[in-house]
Amino acid sequence: MSARRPTASLDRGTAAVLVAIAILAPLIFNTYWIGTLLTQMLFLGIVAASLIFLSAYGGMVSLAQVALYGIAGFAIGNLTTNGNTKGLNLGWTPLAAIPVALAITIGLGLLFGALSSRSVGIYFLMITLTFSVIANLFFGQVTSLSGFGGISGIPAPGFIGNVDHHPDRLYYLALVLALLVYALLRYIARTPFGLTLQGIRDDPVRMSSLGYNVTLHRTLAFGFASFIAAIGGVLFAYWNGHIDPATIGLGATIDVLVVAVIGGLSRLEGAWLGALVFVLINNYAQRIGFVSDRFHTLIGVVFLVIVLLSPDGLMGLWGRLGDLRRRGERPGQAPTGGSERGSGELEPTV
C-alpha cells in the first residue's frame, strides 16, 4: 500500500507550547480530564504512533497494532493479578511483569511481521486484520488466559499507586513515555535502519537489488512497532485495571485506525492529535442533546469531514494553513512544508 510520506513537523515554538501545556495540565484541568481523557489520549496516541510509524516509514498500514497492544495488556493482567479474576493469576510484582510483557509482545510482533512482511497493500492489511481477529478470539476462547469476561483488578506499580486516587502519576508516566516514543521514532527514522526502511517503502525492488534484505527489514520494523504498541498496552492495563477481548475487538481496531487517519497517517504528531479529538468526541458527544446515544454517528461524520477536507488529517490541515501563512508573508515564494511534497522526495524526518 502506498502511504503518504512523512512531512514536516510542528514548528519548535508550537511544540514547546504544547509540551508546556501538557506538563502543566494537572494545574489547568480537573481530575477527570487528567485521569481519564488526557491519559487515554496519551496511550491511545502511542498505539496510533506505532501504526503511523509503519505506515509513514514502511508503507505498511497495519491493523494488528491493537492486537499487539492487547497482548501486552493481557500479559500484564495474567502475570500480576492474584485472586478473584480470570487468567493465570501469577501474582508477580507489576515491575517484574513489564519486561516480560514487552518481550512476549515483541516476540509475537516479530512472528506476525515475518508472516506478513512479504505482502503489500490490501493483502498486508488483510493479513494484519486476521492477526487482530485471531487475537480477539484466542483470548475469548482460552479461558485459562482470559475468556470473554476478561481480567479485572490489574494492579499498577507502587510508584503509580491507586490510579483513581492519584491520576496525575499515571498521567505523567504516560506523558513521559509518549514524549520518549515520539523522540525514539524520530531518531529511528534518521538511522540507517530508518532510511533503509523508507527506501524499501519507496522502491523495494531497487533496495533488494542493492543487496538489502527487504523482508527482514520489514519484519524488524514490525517488531519495533509492536514494542511501541506494547508500551501503550501496558499503560492501558494500569489505567483501566481491566482487560477483556472486546478491548482488542474489531471496533477497537477500527478506532485506532480512525485516530491515525483523523490525526494524519503521515505525521507522528497526528497520533496524539487524532487521539485527543477522538477521545473528546467520544466523551462529550453524548451531552449534545440531539446526538445523545447516536454519538457514533457524529464520530463517523467528523471522520468523513476531516478526511474529505484533508486527506492528511488534521496535521495535513495544519501544514496547509502554515503554507498559506508563509505564502502570505512571502508572496511569490513556493511553500516549503505541508503535505504536497514531490513524490520522489525522500524525507528522513517527521
Added chain:
Amino acid sequence: MRAVVLAGMLSVVVAGCGGSKDKSTSDTTAAAAPAAADTTAAAAPAATGGQPIQKAVAPRTGTGTPIKVGVLSDCQGAFGTFDNQDLAGVVAAFSQFAGAKPKNPNKPRDGWTGGAIGNHPLKLVGVGCSNDQADTAIKETRRLMEQLNADVMIGPLSGDESIAVANYAKQHPDKTFVDGAAGAQDTTLKVQAPNFFRFNGDGAQWNAGLGDLAVNKLHWKTAAVISDDYSFGWTSTAGFIADFCAAGGQVTKRIFPPLNTTDYSSFAQQIPDNVDGYFVAVGGAGLIPFLKAYEQAKGPIDGKKFIGNLFWGTPGQFEQLGPRVAGAYVGGAGTAGDLDTPAAQDYANNIIGKWFKKIPPAGDPASQAASTFTYGYYVNTWGLVKGLEAVKGDISGGQKKLQEALAKVTLPAPYGEITLDQNRQAVLDVFYQQLYMKDGKLAVKTIASIPKVDQTFGGLFNASTPAPGRNFPKCEKKALPWQGKEQAVKVVG
C-alpha cells in the same frame, strides 16, 4: 450475557400470555399434556408473589442538596434494543416511590422530573450508553461518576459489565452502586464490593429447582449438559448442575460449543444416547441450529427429555422451535408475568402501565413489565429508594449510612419478597416454566416457584470456590435449602 436479553424476551412473552381474563391454574391444564402445559409441581397453595400492592407516593420536590443519580444502560450491542426497558424500570420506581414523574411517557430514556428523598431532589446527571462489554461499561461509569459527579449509580445491564463495575465500585467506597439487570455470579460472590448492591438474581439462581424437577418429577437419573462456552452459559449451567446433582442426578457429559457456533453437527454427535435427558443452555441465534443438528444426529426431539434455560422462550424463535419442543421445561429469570397475584398484575398494569404510554420499540408498556430488564432496573432502583428513605436522603459521610441501610432493605416485590445476603446479593423466589401448545402455537406458562433461592446453593458456591466454568461445579449430592419446597403457582391466561 445474551441470556439476559433472551430472558427479557421470554418474560415479555409470558407477560403477553397474561392478557387474557380467562384465569386458570397450571394444575388444571395437566390433563391435556403435552399439547397443554402440565404440572409436576406439588399442589401447594399459591403463596409466591402474594405481596401487597404498592401505592404511588404524592409528587415531591426538594430544595436541599440534590442526590445526583447516574444510570448505566446498554444503548448499543446485543441489548441496545432494551435500552428503554431499562430506563422504564428506573423511572417507574422513582415515580412510584419517590414522587418523580416521567419526562416523556412515550420515551423512558428521557428520564424524570421532580422526585425527592426527604428534602433532597433526585437529579439525573446522565444515562451511560454501554454495549455489553466490560471495557465500555467502565468508561461510561467513569464518565458518570467522575465527570458528571453522580453520587449513586444504577446499572449495568449484563454480567461481564457488572463484574467490572463492581471492581470499580471497590475503588470508590464513597459512592454507591446498585445493579441494573446483570446476572454474573462473580459480581457479588467474588468481588464483594461493600458498596455494590444487587436486588436481582444471578444466572445460576434463575435455574434453581430445575434439577429437582428433573430428578423427582421427570425421573431423570443421568443428564448431559450442552452450553455456550462463556461466562453466562457456565453460570446458567452451573445452576442446573448444582441442583440436579444435589437431588441425586448424575451429569455424565458436559459439552461446550464455542459462542456464535453456526454448525453444531460435531457437537450433536458428542451427545450421549444413554442419558435420561439434556439441559441445553445454547442461546440466541445458536439454539435453532443446535436443535436442527440434534434432529439430524439423533432423530426427533422429545420435549420431555429437554430442559432449557431462559433462551428457550425467545420470541422470534418460538415460531421456528414449533411443536417439536412442546413439553420441555424452561428456567426463568426471577420473573413470571402471568403470575395471578394482585401485586404482579398491579405492577404490570398500574405501575409500568400507568407511568408509560409506550416503551419503544415494542410499544405496550404493561406487556414489557416482566422483562428481565424492566424488572431488574425497577427492583434495584426501588431498593435504592428504600435505602435513601431510611437515611432521609442524607448521603454525607462517604455514604456509609446509606450503604448500611441498603444492606438491610427488604423489598415486597411483585414476584416475591427480595432480601439481601451478606454479599449484598438478592435472595429471591424464582420460577420454572413449560413450553406448550396454545391455539396451535407454542407458548410458555409458569408452573412453579422456588422460594428463597440464595446465591451460594447451600454453600456449594462461595468466595473461595472456582467461578462456574467447564469443569465446575462438580456433581455432588447434597441438601439444598429449597429442595421439596417448590410451590405451584396460579397464573392468568
